Amino acid sequence: MGKERNLPLFETKVAKGRNLFRCYAASVFVGIIFICVYRAIHFPAANGQVLRRWAWMGLFLSELWFSLYWFVSQFSRWNPIYRYTFKDRLSQRYEKVLPGVDVFVCTADPTIEPPIMVINTVLSVMAYNYPSHKLSVYLSDDGGSDLTFYALLEASCFSELWLPFCRKFKIEPRSPAAYFSSTPQPNDCNPPMPLDWFSVKKAYEDMENRIETTTRLGRISEEIRKEHKGFLEWEYVATRQNHPSIVQILIDGRDGKAVDVEGQPLPTLVYLAREKRPQYHHNFKAGAMNSLIRVSSKISNGSIILNVDCDMYSNNSEIVRDALCFFMDEEKGHEIAYVQFPQNYSNLTRNDLYGTDMRVIETVEFPGMDACGGPCYVGSGCFHRRETLCGMKYSKECERGWKREYDRENRESASVLEESCKVLASCTYEENTQWGKEILIDGRDGKAVDVEGQPLPTLVYLAREKRPQYHHNFKAGAMNSLIRVSSKISNGSIILNVDCDMYSNNSEIVRDALCFFMDEEKGHEIAYVQFPQNYSNLTRNDLYGTDTRVIETVEFPGMDACGGPCYVGSGCFHRRETLCGMKYSKECERGWKREYDRENRESASVLEESCKVLASCTYEENTQWGKEMGLKYGCAVEDIITGLSIQCRGWKSIYCRPERNGFLGVVPTTLLQSLVQHKRWSEGQFQIFLSRHCPFVYGHKKIPLNLQFSYSPYSLWASTCLATLYYVTVPPLCLLGRVSLFPEISSLWILPFAYVVVAMYSYSLGEFLCSDGTIQGWWNEQRAWVYRRTTSYLFAFLDTILKLLGFVELSFVITAKVSDEDVSRRYEQEVMEFGSPSPMFTILATLAMLNLFCFVWSVQRVVVDVQDRALESLALQIILCGVLVLINLPLYQGLFFRKDKGAMPTSVTYKSVTLALLACAIALY
Numbered sequence: 001m002g003k004e005r006n007l008p009l010f011e012t013k014v015a016k017g018r019n020l021f022r023c024y025a026a027s028v029f030v031g032i033i034f035i036c037v038y039r040a041i042h043f044p045a046a047n048g049q050v051l052r053r054w055a056w057m058g059l060f061l062s063e064l065w066f067s068l069y070w071f072v073s074q075f076s077r078w079n080p081i082y083r084y085t086f087k088d089r090l091s092q093r094y095e096k097v098l099p100g101v102d103v104f105v106c107t108a109d110p111t112i113e114p115p116i117m118v119i120n121t122v123l124s125v126m127a128y129n130y131p132s133h134k135l136s137v138y139l140s141d142d143g144g145s146d147l148t149f150y151a152l153l154e155a156s157c158f159s160e161l162w163l164p165f166c167r168k169f170k171i172e173p174r175s176p177a178a179y180f181s182s183t184p185q186p187n188d189c190n191p192p193m194p195l196d197w198f199s200v201k202k203a204y205e206d207m208e209n210r211i212e213t214t215t216r217l218g219r220i221s222e223e224i225r226k227e228h229k230g231f232l233e234w235e236y237v238a239t240r241q242n243h244p245s246i247v248q249i250l251i252d253g254r255d256g257k258a259v260d261v262e263g264q265p266l267p268t269l270v271y272l273a274r275e276k277r278p279q280y281h282h283n284f285k286a287g288a289m290n291s292l293i294r295v296s297s298k299i300s301n302g303s304i305i306l307n308v309d310c311d312m313y314s315n316n317s318e319i320v321r322d323a324l325c326f327f328m329d330e331e332k333g334h335e336i337a338y339v340q341f342p343q344n345y346s347n348l349t350r351n352d353l354y355g356t357d358m359r360v361i362e363t364v365e366f367p368g369m370d371a372c373g374g375p376c377y378v379g380s381g382c383f384h385r386r387e388t389l390c391g392m393k394y395s396k397e398c399e400r401g402w403k404r405e406y407d408r409e410n411r412e413s414a415s416v417l418e419e420s421c422k423v424l425a426s427c428t429y430e431e432n433t434q435w436g437k438e439i440l441i442d443g444r445d446g447k448a449v450d451v452e453g454q455p456l457p458t459l460v461y462l463a464r465e466k467r468p469q470y471h472h473n474f475k476a477g478a479m480n481s482l483i484r485v486s487s488k489i490s491n492g493s494i495i496l497n498v499d500c501d502m503y504s505n506n507s508e509i510v511r512d513a514l515c516f517f518m519d520e521e522k523g524h525e526i527a528y529v530q531f532p533q534n535y536s537n538l539t540r541n542d543l544y545g546t547d548t549r550v551i552e553t554v555e556f557p558g559m560d561a562c563g564g565p566c567y568v569g570s571g572c573f574h575r576r577e578t579l580c581g582m583k584y585s586k587e588c589e590r591g592w593k594r595e596y597d598r599e600n601r602e603s604a605s606v607l608e609e610s611c612k613v614l615a616s617c618t619y620e621e622n623t624q625w626g627k628e629m630g631l632k633y634g635c636a637v638e639d640i641i642t643g644l645s646i647q648c649r650g651w652k653s654i655y656c657r658p659e660r661n662g663f664l665g666v667v668p669t670t671l672l673q674s675l676v677q678h679k680r681w682s683e684g685q686f687q688i689f690l691s692r693h694c695p696f697v698y699g700h701k702k703i704p705l706n707l708q709f710s711y712s713p714y715s716l717w718a719s720t721c722l723a724t725l726y727y728v729t730v731p732p733l734c735l736l737g738r739v740s741l742f743p744e745i746s747s748l749w750i751l752p753f754a755y756v757v758v759a760m761y762s763y764s765l766g767e768f769l770c771s772d773g774t775i776q777g778w779w780n781e782q783r784a785w786v787y788r789r790t791t792s793y794l795f796a797f798l799d800t801i802l803k804l805l806g807f808v809e810l811s812f813v814i815t816a817k818v819s820d821e822d823v824s825r826r827y828e829q830e831v832m833e834f835g836s837p838s839p840m841f842t843i844l845a846t847l848a849m850l851n852l853f854c855f856v857w858s859v860q861r862v863v864v865d866v867q868d869r870a871l872e873s874l875a876l877q878i879i880l881c882g883v884l885v886l887i888n889l890p891l892y893q894g895l896f897f898r899k900d901k902g903a904m905p906t907s908v909t910y911k912s913v914t915l916a917l918l919a920c921a922i923a924l925y
């Protein structure tokens, strides 16, 4: 065992054949130099070639840009590494002390993210091979939809059947929909299986039917409504964008009665719809995530957080353990902030028509980033340590903390508490390193007993943060820190506050106070119970009249009759919520009664109530949430910017691709959706690049230089639009005017051009094929890049500039996860989907037409005029134009030959032909 302990929980292997790659890169680099030399020395002379000079200059600049882009994209290819875990070692050493894991599932719209899909994702993560009492699943519903809530309620019941089934037969994947559609019916060889199989399948299909019927209906029937108190919350929902917080604990894992059909505990399951008000910006997914972080900290407070999008179901039930092999590794675990798994997709077609699977990024670039310090966080399929997501900086201290946590069983959960409470007592919620607080006795610890073996009460020392520049607000400030910190540690519903000189003179006084609070009739309206302040050192005749005798015996009882005494700071019992600003309402009656009616259920409902404030619009006002804490706001790719800032705080991240994919999601199934998604991504990335969070500025001296470079290809996505647009318009148009921009076929200068193009594209094809792609798939991806660069990135580029100037606001177009039958069928057949008059399509069609015209025109010249030597100098341009025509074949089909609904609308056809003709006409004269 002693030796075993030293074996690491994961190993790292470097990719093979890197020297070959480096030779290739070096040779391409030389080729690029030659091209630049050619461009420089053949720069058209000033006499009479004005147009050609300009065209040449533009082309030179474009090529310089492409070279730069190529250069920065070599960093993540230089030295990819691969990670492998040892889950058996993890179980051997840590099975009993595995940390709590909170899983966040985000959904935002029940129409484009159907509830049945969402709960399949939820069920798949509930069924992880992980101790249920340490697993909690939170669904954030930004759609605030009772349809989604209803589906989740159904899922909570179905999980009682589903989890034992998964456990018993060790099935994969654990999303019921995916499992039943991918697994053939069992035969009789395995007798117990078919019985269960059919009954579970039947139960699933029944549930699916109910959910789909309700979803189609668009509202919840009265009978269903009566089934759960949660539906009452919708009485306060005005619209999806205007409602209070809703927190519903559907399965309370702490409740001994929350068990599956086999009597095994179920994971906690929580529904959250954060408050939405029109006048408050909700910050999209980042806002949802931050609410989740806070609410979960109150309910389960797992040290590890897994975040998945609602379409990304778990495909591998062991993945939590894979992630923990990194976090809990004794040697390196303490410096790891997050573990990112690749995003794979369940609905890809064979040749991936829209190139939506980021195959090469997932198999080559991310492993390369991992070698440079860690991959970026890409929003889904990522495990985080809770503290790092909350803004904690890396320091040597962490090493101790993390180790301590797993070395001693009970003490460490106290230390995690200490850690996470720091921020609650800080001046700004921001500087979490300066604090002083110690839990001296942890009442939850079985070993915290007196000499007779009786449990001791929890005892905590707190010194809140103090800074000269922040006012500490005297006792009130101290009390507020205590309220927050205690809410995290013990969260008692009643708070007694005494000054340090006021010792308790009556050990029954708590019970006296409770007689008021818990009175069934009037208790619910009482906020505090004030006892008189008496003194131990009074002299007989009270020389200075310091004992306020008459106030205590006459005036206060009088005030009590008028509605209640004042609170005099010491010897007073409060209900926690009222001290936190809760207004009295009839509701409280219900809540308070409920609390004492049922033993376990009600602590859930108190939790629900007290979590609401954490998910309210105003909670984050004047805090660091969205800035230094949680996910960052104001960026369309909140994931990338958050990951980057975690890395800049000194943490490392890990990229892991287990043999069996961890998560499977849904890619957009139409061209437009895919282009719009890329617009959001490239816009966010470019926005980061232009902001103070630019990897080269923000990351300067904080992350390695090669990691800064590894981020830049993505940051520069948007800005490649200019060079690309230039390349696909100017050389073809110059054909018309017979303006030559490339070396002649017979010239030696053609070599560097030929070499660079052939080498780059063969390498790219090789990379693609090694990533399990097909040749046709690679070709499709090349097309996708051209389309993105000329539309998505162009719009992203312009929007980013406009945003910088303050003309437009940040938006987040949610990608649809369903499409109608017709569209799906074409997607399955890999027929390109147009069918809408988007300006993006007008651009694509115009460019395609333009290249077609130029190509036909110049080929016709070649045929007519075989002797014409001038054409030889245009050969490369004609080839370029021809390749563009080839790549656009599906577009011509959509423009002219298809009659189905997915064809290009005629308005786009007219517009694009006109525009292309116009451009050609201008070029000809």
Ligand SMILES: O=c1ccn([C@@H]2O[C@H](COP(=O)(O)OP(=O)(O)O[C@H]3O[C@H](CO)[C@@H](O)[C@H](O)[C@H]3O)[C@@H](O)[C@H]2O)c(=O)[nH]1
Pocket: 106, 107, 108, 109, 113, 140, 142, 283, 284, 285, 288, 308, 309, 310, 311, 378, 379, 380, 636, 637, 638, 639, 677, 680, 681, 684, 812, 813, 814, 815, 816
């Ligand atoms: O206001 C919002 C908007 C979105 N979402 C959720 O965010 C997720 C991502 O939205 P989607 O439209 O599917 O975006 P994708 O482009 O597929 O997502 C990638 O890119 C996003 C950043 O642009 C990240 O947030 C995602 O995690 C990442 O998977 C989905 O679960 C949504 O339900 C919300 O919860 N609230």
Ligand SMILES: [Mn+2]
Pocket: 309, 311, 665, 666, 815
């Ligand atoms: Mn998505």
